[in-house]
Amino acid sequence: MFFCMYNSSQTKPIRVGFLIDSLHLKNWHHEIVQFVLSHSSFCCAGFIINGLPKPTRTAVGYRFLRKIDRTLFAAKQDPFSVKILNVEEFPTVTVYPRQTKFHDIIEEEEVEKIASLRCDLIIRFGFRIIKGSVLNICEHKIWSLHHGDFKVNRGGPPGFWEVVNKEPLTGVTLQVLTEDLDNGEIIDHAAVKTDYTSFNKNQVALYWSGVELFKTNLDRLAKGALKKTKQNFPIFYSQPLYKDPKTLSALKITARFACNTISRKITDLLCHEQWIIGYSFNKQLDTSLYRYKRVAPPNKKTIWADPFIQKFEDDYYLFAEEKIGSQPGAIICLRYEKQSKKFIDPKIVIKEKFHLSYPHIFSYNGKFYMMPETGEQKKLYLYEAESFPYKWKRKRVLVDEELYDATLFFHENIWYLFATARTHSGISANELLHIYFTDNPIEGEWKQHKQNPILHSVCGCRPAGKLFHYGGKIIRPSQIGAPKYGYGIQFYELQHLSPEQYAEKPLSVILPKWNSNILATHTFNSDENCHVIDMQRRILKV
Numbered sequence: 367m368f369f370c371m372y373n374s375s376q377t378k379p380i381r382v383g384f385l386i387d388s389l390h391l392k393n394w395h396h397e398i399v400q401f402v403l404s405h406s407s408f409c410c411a412g413f414i415i416n417g418l419p420k421p422t423r424t425a426v427g428y429r430f431l432r433k434i435d436r437t438l439f440a441a442k443q444d445p446f447s448v449k450i451l452n453v454e455e456f457p458t459v460t461v462y463p464r465q466t467k468f469h470d471i472i473e474e475e476e477v478e479k480i481a482s483l484r485c486d487l488i489i490r491f492g493f494r495i496i497k498g499s500v501l502n503i504c505e506h507k508i509w510s511l512h513h514g515d516f517k518v519n520r521g522g523p524p525g526f527w528e529v530v531n532k533e534p535l536t537g538v539t540l541q542v543l544t545e546d547l548d549n550g551e552i553i554d555h556a557a558v559k560t561d562y563t564s565f566n567k568n569q570v571a572l573y574w575s576g577v578e579l580f581k582t583n584l585d586r587l588a589k590g591a592l593k594k595t596k597q598n599f600p601i602f603y604s605q606p607l608y609k610d611p612k613t614l615s616a617l618k619i620t621a622r623f624a625c626n627t628i629s630r631k632i633t634d635l636l637c638h639e640q641w642i643i644g645y646s647f648n649k650q651l652d653t654s655l656y657r658y659k660r661v662a663p664p665n666k667k668t669i670w671a672d673p674f675i676q677k678f679e680d681d682y683y684l685f686a687e688e689k690i691g692s693q694p695g696a697i698i699c700l701r702y703e704k705q706s707k708k709f710i711d712p713k714i715v716i717k718e719k720f721h722l723s724y725p726h727i728f729s730y731n732g733k734f735y736m737m738p739e740t741g742e743q744k745k746l747y748l749y750e751a752e753s754f755p756y757k758w759k760r761k762r763v764l765v766d767e768e769l770y771d772a773t774l775f776f777h778e779n780i781w782y783l784f785a786t787a788r789t790h791s792g793i794s795a796n797e798l799l800h801i802y803f804t805d806n807p808i809e810g811e812w813k814q815h816k817q818n819p820i821l822h823s824v825c826g827c828r829p830a831g832k833l834f835h836y837g838g839k840i841i842r843p844s845q846i847g848a849p850k851y852g853y854g855i856q857f858y859e860l861q862h863l864s865p866e867q868y869a870e871k872p873l874s875v876i877l878p879k880w881n882s883n884i885l886a887t888h889t890f891n892s893d894e895n896c897h898v899i900d901m902q903r904r905i906l907k908v
Contacts, residue, residue: 380588381411383485385508387419387492389453394445394573395491401581402489407588412457412483416492418465427616432565434620439564443792445573457483463493472498487587489580490543497545506587508543509553511576513569515539516552517601521608525569528560530619534849535824536560536568538576540583542594553594554583556822558797559848563627574792575822582819591817638907639885641671643686645709645898651836652897656880661700661709666905667691670698672724672771672889673898674832676734676755682896683755684709685736687723694721697738699755702896716749716758724771724889726832730807735761741770741788741795748808765802765812770795773829774807777840777863781807784842786828787819796847799827803865816866824848826872830855831891842870845888846877852888852902854878878902 382402391399402408459479463470470493472480477500480488487506490496501508513524515537528536535557542551556579561568586592611619644658652658661684663670672687682702689695697716700709716722716738724739734751736758746765749758765772769785776782780803787800799821804810821827824847831843839859846854855876862869878884878901886902 377407379407379409380506381484381486382408383411383414383480383483383488383504385414385416385488385490385492385496386451387416389415389451390448391451391491392445393443393447393449394577396449396451397577398489398580398584399451401584405584405588408584410456411485412459413451413453414480414483414488415458415460416470417460417462418470419492420465420494424610425613425616427613427620428611431616431620431623435564436566439566441566441570443570443574445570445577445792459483463496469495469497472496472500474499476500477503495545496543501543501545506542509580510541510543511580512539512541513572513576515555515557516541517603518605519608520603520605523608523610525572526565527608529562529565529568532562532849533560536572538572538579540576540579551594553592554579554822556797557824557848558794559824559851562849563630570792571794574790575797578790578793578798578819579822582822636907637904638666639902640666640905641669641900641902643670643673643684643709643898643900645673645675645684645896647707647895648897649895651892655876655899658897658899659708663688666907671900671902672739673900674725674727674891675893675896675898676727677893677896678734678754682709682893684898685715685725685727685755686900687725688712688714689723694719695723697722697725697736701755713756715756724829726771726773728774728807735808737764737772737774739769739771741768744768746772746785761808764807768795769800771829771845773832775833775840780805780865781810782863783807783812784829784833789819794824794847796828796845796851797824798822799844801868813865815868817868820868826856826858831889833860834892841873843890846875850886852886854887855890 403410461472461476461479463472480500481503485504488504488508490508490510516539525536537555537557539555540553556575558571558575642660642662644660646652646658667690669689670686674685676683684700686698687695688698696714698712699715700712703710720743722738726737728735734754736749740747745763746769748761748764750761752759768788772783772785774781774783783802785800786796787798788795789798798819800818801815801820802812804812826844828845830845833840833842842858842860844856845852846856857873858870859873860870876887878887883903884901885904887899889900891898
């Protein structure tokens with residue numbers, strides 16, 4: 367007999383059951399099961415197997431389209447690969463729902479079988495739209511992922527119509543099931559950038575993001591910190607109920623998709639996307655971006671991005687990422703010449719065998735330090751200026767995690783570090799905002815914020831420059847990561863910041879629309895009277 371084990375000094379573990387169609391689980395299902403089994407606050411109450419799973423039938427044209435797409439864009443970590451579940455040590459019950467065209471109605475005698483498992487929470491991986499008293503059988507009810515933004519996309523296939531319709535974001539929603547499958551009680555939701563190049567790549571990113579969303583909220587439930595989304599008024603859904611495309615529709619989509627791919631390839635052959643930098647000297651925050659002067663790399667193969675500005679002894683120094691072709695990025699410094707009113711004399715100040723970008727620079731106890739982005743190394747390095755601004759040495763590893771665009775902020779005698787964390791290789795580096803804190807940014811130990819991850823979305827998470835004070839407010843710049851990487855900048859006002867609590871609200875945005883040839887903008891910084899921003903433009907390769 368299986369027992370949930372726990373220490374008498376600890377809170378009784380939450381008993382979790384799983385609704386499945388068979389013992390052949392998809393990889394993303396399996397990962398959530400393993401998370402529950404390894405978590406000290408949960409135990410597996412058992413598995414509820416659907417004795418009458420209904421096969422999904424799709425049109426021939428759609429199956430053909432998906433097969434081609436999955437062949438051309440195979441995933442390294444496939445969430446849909448199958449793993450056989452070993453349930454020998456766990457209780458199982460098989461139920462036989464009464465089936466209609468769309469519903470699985472679980473009758474009372476079948477509900478009693480499920481009740482025998484004494485679940486506190488049930489996670490749904492199988493079945494269709496469930497009806498019956500089973501929806502309210504346990505304390506925390508039944509949780510399920512809807513792979514779509516419940517406001518704009520209901521039905522299926524997941525992550526497909528967002529590509530067809532060129533939606534900038536593809537959403538995933540965690541909900542408590544009601545008899546209306548697409549209109550349950552919302553627990554949390556997240557969004558990834560829609561990948562227009564492949565239906566499969568878009569689905570893969572979406573499903574792994576959903577896994578992280580599930581883990582985050584299970585952990586919050588265990589800690590007693592779960593907050594469900596409150597709707598003050600019902601959300602009307604005015605979009606169609608999406609379905610698998612019929613054969614003729616799938617063939618049309620395939621043709622259009624092929625044309626778009628060819629067009630994109632031709633553009634890539636002829637043109638290059640280059641990052642450059644804009645700057646403005648103004649006593650006030652200069653919000654008219656068309657007035658910013660430009661400083662560009664010396665050739666078309668080079669990009670300059672992620673600008674940080676630092677005033678030192680009445681001079682201004684501009685630090686940025688320099689990337690030449692396929693070489694790893696390095697950190698350069700340009701000096702502002704007052705006579706010509708230009709940034710000149712670019713020099714490489716930090717170069718490693720690995721990629722460097724986002725040269726976040728700060729001072730502490732009279733010394734300058736830099737914290738460039740080194741996420742690919744799965745370490746955050748700290749550099750110290752031996753002779754500012756051109757000579758730097760690596761000092762230590764600050765955080766031993768895969769962090770991107772780490773940004774410091776000193777508030778009420780505590781140093782905070784904002785960054786996006788890549789906690790799973792299947793998700794992007796842009797969608798999970800984490801905060802760390804310490805009392806000493808050079809030698810101190812960085813601790814995780816209690817609410818991590820603070821935010822789960824490709825829009826609004828990844829830092830886009832230093833936090834700053836304006837009009838009595840604390841402002842956090844963040845990247846808008848759709849419809850393309852680094853598309854724009856969202857400014858937030860911090861409402862509360864402590865090691866235990868965090869709250870913010872959105873303010874204004876910067877979008878790449880002040881010039882017809884600007885494609886994106888993703889870093890903004892200022893120091894006293896100088897303001898800098900980067901911008902991506904399209905130029906001919908020849």
